[in-house]
Amino acid sequence: MGSIVLQTPTGEDACCLRLFCPSLKDVQVLAVEDLGDHVLIAARTVVPETSCPECGLPSARVHSRYRRTVWDLAACGRPVKVELEVRRFFCSAFTCERGDLR
Incomplete structure (x- = not known):
């Protein structure tokens, strides 16, 4: 049995999660899927730039991307898995x- 896509958001108002968690303004939910034994939420960060943790200067140059996976408490009786794609700058x-121009 294949997965069932519960939500494929489009546009700025597609995800109601921002109503409950305003801090998610820099996260785009790509899909919410019913995978039988758990619910998968696929998302990615969309912040255009971030500050260097070392010197504090802003940067918009993306170095790489990677995926973080978080398992959360059950929702409607099933565990929730969040796969979040984040970027390194x-x-x-x-x-x-941490500069790359040395």
Whole structure:
């Protein structure tokens, strides 16, 4: 039995999760799927830039992407798995320890 897509959001108002968790404004929910034994929520971050944790300067240059997986408490009797694609950014500051222009 294949998965059933419960929600495939489109547009800015497609996901009501922002009503309950305003901090999710920088997260785009791609799909919510019923996989039988659990519910899968696929999402990705969409923030255009972030600050370097070392020097604090903003950067919009994406270094790489990776996926984080979180299992949460059951919803409607089934566990919830969240797969979140996040991005790593380059720091462009020459003097920064994390900088890529040294």
